[in-house]
Amino acid sequence: MQSNFRILIFFIFLTMPALGQLDDFKWQKADISYEKQIHYNKRNYSFESDNAGEFLSKSLANAYWFFISDVDGDNCPFRPTCSAFLIQSAKETNILQASLMFFDRFTRDMNIATRHDHYPRVSAGYLYDPPQNYTLNQGKIKYLPPEFIVEDE
Amino acid sequence: MTSVSKILLLLLFLWISKVNLFAQDSFDEQFNLAKKLYDEEKYFDAVTEFKRLLFFYDGDIYRYESNLLTGLSYKNGSIFSEAIQHLTLAELNSKNIDEIFIARLEIIKVNILRRTTARAFTLLDSLQNDSRFVNKIDEINYWRGWAYIFSDDWRNASSSFSAIQKDHQLSMLCDSVANDLYNPQLAKILSLVPGAGQFYTGEYVSGVISIGWNVLWGYLTINAFMEDRVLDGLLIGSLLWWRFYSGNIQNAEKFAIEKNLEKTNSALRYLQNDYKGSKP
Amino acid sequence: MRNLLIVIFLIPFSVYPQLSSFDFHSPENIKLFADHLFCEGDYLRAIEQYGLLKDHSVNDTTDFKMMLGYSKLGLYKESNKYFNGIDDKSNFYSDAYLLSLKNELLLEPKLIIASNVQSLDSIQLKSYRRITTISMLYEAELNIIREDFISPFDEDERNAVASFYDFKVDPNYKSPALAGTLSAIIPGSGKMYVGEWGDGVTALVVTSLFAFLAYDNFRTDHTTRAWIFSGLGAFFYTGNIYGSIASAQIFNAKIEFEFNDGLNLFLEQNNYFLPVYDFCK
Numbered sequence: 232m233q234s235n236f237r238i239l240i241f242f243i244f245l246t247m248p249a250l251g252q253l254d255d256f257k258w259q260k261a262d263i264s265y266e267k268q269i270h271y272n273k274r275n276y277s278f279e280s281d282n283a284g285e286f287l288s289k290s291l292a293n294a295y296w297f298f299i300s301d302v303d304g305d306n307c308p309f310r311p312t313c314s315a316f317l318i319q320s321a322k323e324t325n326i327l328q329a330s331l332m333f334f335d336r337f338t339r340d341m342n343i344a345t346r347h348d349h350y351p352r353v354s355a356g357y358l359y360d361p362p363q364n365y366t367l368n369q370g371k372i373k374y375l376p377p378e379f380i381v382e383d384e
Numbered sequence: 385m386t387s388v389s390k391i392l393l394l395l396l397f398l399w400i401s402k403v404n405l406f407a408q409d410s411f412d413e414q415f416n417l418a419k420k421l422y423d424e425e426k427y428f429d430a431v432t433e434f435k436r437l438l439f440f441y442d443g444d445i446y447r448y449e450s451n452l453l454t455g456l457s458y459k460n461g462s463i464f465s466e467a468i469q470h471l472t473l474a475e476l477n478s479k480n481i482d483e484i485f486i487a488r489l490e491i492i493k494v495n496i497l498r499r500t501t502a503r504a505f506t507l508l509d510s511l512q513n514d515s516r517f518v519n520k521i522d523e524i525n526y527w528r529g530w531a532y533i534f535s536d537d538w539r540n541a542s543s544s545f546s547a548i549q550k551d552h553q554l555s556m557l558c559d560s561v562a563n564d565l566y567n568p569q570l571a572k573i574l575s576l577v578p579g580a581g582q583f584y585t586g587e588y589v590s591g592v593i594s595i596g597w598n599v600l601w602g603y604l605t606i607n608a609f610m611e612d613r614v615l616d617g618l619l620i621g622s623l624l625w626w627r628f629y630s631g632n633i634q635n636a637e638k639f640a641i642e643k644n645l646e647k648t649n650s651a652l653r654y655l656q657n658d659y660k661g662s663k664p
Numbered sequence: 665m666r667n668l669l670i671v672i673f674l675i676p677f678s679v680y681p682q683l684s685s686f687d688f689h690s691p692e693n694i695k696l697f698a699d700h701l702f703c704e705g706d707y708l709r710a711i712e713q714y715g716l717l718k719d720h721s722v723n724d725t726t727d728f729k730m731m732l733g734y735s736k737l738g739l740y741k742e743s744n745k746y747f748n749g750i751d752d753k754s755n756f757y758s759d760a761y762l763l764s765l766k767n768e769l770l771l772e773p774k775l776i777i778a779s780n781v782q783s784l785d786s787i788q789l790k791s792y793r794r795i796t797t798i799s800m801l802y803e804a805e806l807n808i809i810r811e812d813f814i815s816p817f818d819e820d821e822r823n824a825v826a827s828f829y830d831f832k833v834d835p836n837y838k839s840p841a842l843a844g845t846l847s848a849i850i851p852g853s854g855k856m857y858v859g860e861w862g863d864g865v866t867a868l869v870v871t872s873l874f875a876f877l878a879y880d881n882f883r884t885d886h887t888t889r890a891w892i893f894s895g896l897g898a899f900f901y902t903g904n905i906y907g908s909i910a911s912a913q914i915f916n917a918k919i920e921f922e923f924n925d926g927l928n929l930f931l932e933q934n935n936y937f938l939p940v941y942d943f944c945k
Contacts, residue, residue: 253712256739257428261462263497265652267536269645302594304631305638334903335910338867345862364917365910367840374917376925410686432709436688436697 274301284326285318292318308346310357313337320362332365351379411437415446419453427457447477452487459490464498481516492527493664501535522548529554530664533655536648538562554661561651566640572633581636585643594632601625691717695726703944707733728756729943731763740767758783759939765795766936773802773924787939790816794937798825801927806832824930831923840912847908851901854908858915867904874900 276293280286292314300314307313316336320329339346339360350358359381363371375381418433434450434457441447455470468491475487488507495504508528511517517524525547532541538558545555566585575581578598582591601624608617655663687693698713711733714726727750734743747764750757761783765776776799784792793816800806800813806829813829814822838858847854852868855861874897881890931937 252742253708253715256708256737258461258463260425260427260460263462265534265656266649267645267652269649298593302590302597302631302635303627304634306627306631328906330899331903331906332910334899335907338870338900338904338907339863341870342862342866349860349862364914365907367906367910367913369913369917372914372917374914374921376918376921410688414688432712435701435706435709439697439700440686440688440693 281322284329285321288317288321288326288329307340308358309336309340309350309360310353310355311361313340316360316362320365323362323366328366329362332362335365336360348377351375351377351381353381411441411443411446415450418450422453422457425460427461430454431457444477444479448474448479448483448487451477452490455487455490455494459494459497464494467494485511485517485520489523489527492531496527496531496534496664499534501531504531504534526662527664529558533558533652534664538565538648538651554659557651557654561648564647565644568637568640568644571636571640575633575636578629578632581633582639585636585639587635587639590635590639594628594635597628598625598632601628689716698726699943702729702733707737724750724754724756725943727754728760728763731760732941735763735767738770740771743767744771752783758785758788759941762788762791762795762938765792766938769795769799769802769931769936773799775799775803791937791939794821798828798927798931798937801828801832821934828923828927828930835916835919835923837916837919838912840909843908843912844905847905851904852908854905855911858908858911860911863907863911867900867907871897871900871904 274296276296278286278289278293280289295314300312309316311319313333313336317329317333320332323329324332346358350360353359359375361373363373414433414437418430418437421427421430421433431454434454437446438450451470451474455467455474458464458467458470471487471491471494475484475491478484478487488511492504492507492511495501495507505528508524508531511524512521525544529541529544532538532544538561542555542558542562545552545558549555571581571584573581574584579591579595582588582594601620605617605621605625608614608620688697694713694716698710698717701707701710701713711730714730714733717726727746731743731746731750734740734746744764744767747760747767750760754760768776776796781789781792797808797813797816800808806813810826810829810833814825817825843854843857845854846857847867850868851871852864852866855864855867874893878890878893878897881887881893
């Protein structure tokens, strides 16, 4: 009787991993939120930076955002915006390379004729153009086709 | 009839009823098991057991409630398309008008939650126009109010709730939200005077900076024309003054919309977490 | 009358055994329910139910359906873990083996090393050859001649397979160095070489405009403005060279993406050269 009980326990333990694994994939009760999703990004005006170049570019960007960009309307069709692109580029590379990336981005921004068919979009409709694709490191490039919609960055 | 015949008839009757009851108990047990899982919020397993019951069951006693609870399980798992499918089956298997009403109301609630409120309104209209549900008008108006809330139409939501009761709690809440919201169109019109739209939405710093830029570029543009530097005037006017002037209008509208979103989300948070009444 | 009543009384005794309590969780009923779920496409539930059958009513078909169910759910690792438990004497072992190859490709696209083909029949061997051959496309370089590569495939598949082979051998990449050099000579021409005509023309116009403004202001002795325009022009010029190199790299990433996307679509349309199993007839 005792040995049968032990065998039963043994088989229960044998079967448990197979069925317990399925629990990871079963959907659970979801937290349904009534709130509407917010698409706009709040500016990050902090001066935190890892090096002098990044600090310089962040300072310039903060000043630009505060005095100019936040009052002259929504002019940039890209996400990240050109100023945010400069900050992120400086983080990825260095201030010199980031400047070159920025001027290239500014040129592409001025191409109002063909840019709309070239880039994927974020869910808010802006053109998705991350700096990781422009670091000259082929391994970092994540190509996405124009019809792709990126989840909010 | 002889006494033996009566005894045989009685025994026959008892056997037949016991047999029926006994078989029925198994389906009842299965239904109760599934319902217990639903009550314990183990929705995936509840759906499995309801599906098991419906697969083997040929009758119609359990169909309505099994499909209803399956639909509600999917709703609680945010799988709304499956929820509506099963709630529709529940409605098709309803045995009376109360069950039809409950099933359709649950479908309306799912449409509210997934913000397909146009569909919710269509279903609410169909309930209102159905003479069988004349005495359910208060409930219909209640859920119409919720549908308006989720469509961001707080004024109409307030009207729907006040149709139930003049000083309904949700009517007063919706009124206070509606009164607190900025009017984006008004913000744009006020911005025809640079900075005024931003002041209206409480963004005073942005308004002052906007005034500053518009005054500067306006002065330089007019000065250039007055000095016959027409090209300079056109360039400054179109590239700089117009950019900051239209930007000021855009910003005022954007501030109004952003602040409205924060206010409405705050109200929705209250409704979700603190409101004690029926919710979708 | 009494005899009639006796007969009527005895009827339930014959009927009663059939109307005894219904066991939802008997192995037979679990299997029936699981089969129904599988045919409905509710694979996760079906797998869960088949799992309850452990050591009861388990057969080759059940094991294979669980493996297939995991694969259809996109749980390729779990599907292959299940394959490890399938007996090599099972009727479905060969099918399971081929399915495991598909799972491996979906988990990590790479060359499939050939092994264990003795148990495959002629049709399965054909599937095996096609899937292992196509997996060569995931290697950095192809070490097989064109004719040998396309030979395992059917006539209607050969055009597509040949185009994949040709792309792999000669992918039509653009040279970033050449793009940069062209843009250094004529601003924007590097981008035009890559196919970005709009960006190329814009770069040419902008760089030329700043160059002209710098020249014009130097000519009219507006030195400060001239130096500002020169500086901006220099940045736009070097930015355009940098951008042309980056454009060529992005172009190459794009054609690799399109190749992989096209290959994946081809494999999906052909079900990775595996037979289509229909357990629901």
